[in-house]
Amino acid sequence: MISQPTKANVLLVGSGGVGTMAAYALETGGKAEVTAVLRSNYDVVTKQGFSIDSIKHGNGIEGWKPTRLCNKVPNVAEEGIKPFDFIVVTTKNVADVKPTVDEVIEPAVTPGHSVIVLVQNGLNIEKPVIAKFPSNAVLSGVSLIGATETAHGKIRHDDSDAVKVGPYTSPKVSQEDSEKAAKEFVDIYNACGKVDAQFDSNVPFTRWRKLIYNSSFNSVATILRMDTTRMRISEHVIDTLIRPAMLEIKATAKAAGIELPEDIAEVMIRIDPKDTFFKPSMCQDIEKGNYIEFENIVGEPMREAEKLGVATPVLRTIYGILKGLQWQTMEAKGLVVPKWHEGSLYG
């Protein structure tokens, strides 16, 4: 009898398009067992499994399920279950709305053991997680994937699956251990042979590079409800908003010690396929009435710039508008009430 290597015990939080395809890659690679936390799609997937059309794994995948499904984040200590080796978070990261990511995953984290992988947008998303779990390795995952949940449990994966994974710095975890954890995650993710996971030796560079796109296209798309193809055809949206925002991010990155390529703005302006009329993620979120993760995508770079003495007038105004949009979503969801309160400044 040949001994089987133990599979990594993975918790996946956030089973939309990105999360489900991550679970699929991890499970089919054979080096991981995935417990997926589902919310709105729990009932459907429990009964029927996922239905997947994937550019990487094939079309017509019906009734697929990861090893375990649950409808809330398990409490490892209380439930006496096996500690998770990796906790992969693919939810939106909405810093200004409770519960925050660190609060969501808390019951599942085994201190000193679970590696936390944040496959999410934005800057400084690791800070509250590292603050709460200083003895756990925390990894940055920057995903380039086109995957959408078109209906509960139905996933359309129509563009690539590349993810860069590298270590953040945690106070009580050695750089060596963090890197080892990142490389192990890359290994179990790549095991299926159909995706492209890479070890990221320069997380800040990767994060700032992606911010070039997100702070500009993703933000402006959200404000205008406009796809990136139309922005490019209009030209003035690029000239008056997109490029200036990109250059502010580039200047801020430089002040933070990250030298992005000289032509990064011109490259990013043309990075979406020309004729897809693609609406970036926050635009899709706001059109669905969901919260937007603007605090990490615009707020944090803006605050970094402020600390570093870099002027970001375009980002500041974009931030103010996005915050106004978020306020309206909060009102729609009952989090704020449009009434004058005691001490109202502008009554």
Place this chain on the structure above:
Amino acid sequence: MISQPTKANVLLVGSGGVGTMAAYALETGGKAEVTAVLRSNYDVVTKQGFSIDSIKHGNGIEGWKPTRLCNKVPNVAEEGIKPFDFIVVTTKNVADVKPTVDEVIEPAVTPGHSVIVLVQNGLNIEKPVIAKFPSNAVLSGVSLIGATETAHGKIRHDDSDAVKVGPYTSPKVSQEDSEKAAKEFVDIYNACGKVDAQFDSNVPFTRWRKLIYNSSFNSVATILRMDTTRMRISEHVIDTLIRPAMLEIKATAKAAGIELPEDIAEVMIRIDPKDTFFKPSMCQDIEKGNYIEFENIVGEPMREAEKLGVATPVLRTIYGILKGLQWQTMEAKGLVVPKWHEGSLYG
């Protein structure tokens, strides 16, 4: 037999809420005969007249019509009609969409005779009009009125009717003649005894003062689709967008020689009644799918600032966004097509 003084022959272009109430004040004062140009409401008003509820003139006014109705701007020369003494324009002023105001009124203007009264928002709206009709007095009308056409021919006039009228400077018209024309208009407008028309001896001051409100509240309301009460309750919309935009206008006005009161921003922030949840005009326009007059409300002050060396980072970004919104309206109305064209910059 007592001789009757001749009534002023007035053409009114733009019979929405503001225009109809102007026509009503002018006609009922007895010193003017009004020919009103109607578009969408022409058929209804021809048959039934206007139906008006007015805070100044009384409720339940039914079947009222000005002296003459027409469904396009009359061609005075071709039709051999009596020259108009005043041409009052109360349409929106959408500078980036044809036909522009000067083109619309052209057939009705008798050179050297007709006084053109622009009761419209924004800066530099007189420039193309004066360029085309250099021998006609052109007047600035800044209106403070709450009047809405709630259905074709139905007017709800629920807040004040104050208008400030003063002369612009025309190359071939003496200052004296322009002032005389403005005072005459004030006189015929006030004749009904129910409204408050005033001669405006400082048109630039009045225009820049109103821009403080329009460039900020009107613009941001359009972007966020948000009323001014909610903006004030949220506080951050005021702090990050409204006040900074106001202060940019104040600084630009100052550089242009117009000293607005020191506390103008704080006054304007609180100028709307607290509990009306009022959506300014451009916000109403965009919600109806109409063009917005952002070029005169934001674009022109921004370009003035540029000439004068005043930094307007907030207005610049707001301008870029409003232009993106206008592009989408243009697309909806077939004026632009979202296709790559020869020489596309960002293809």
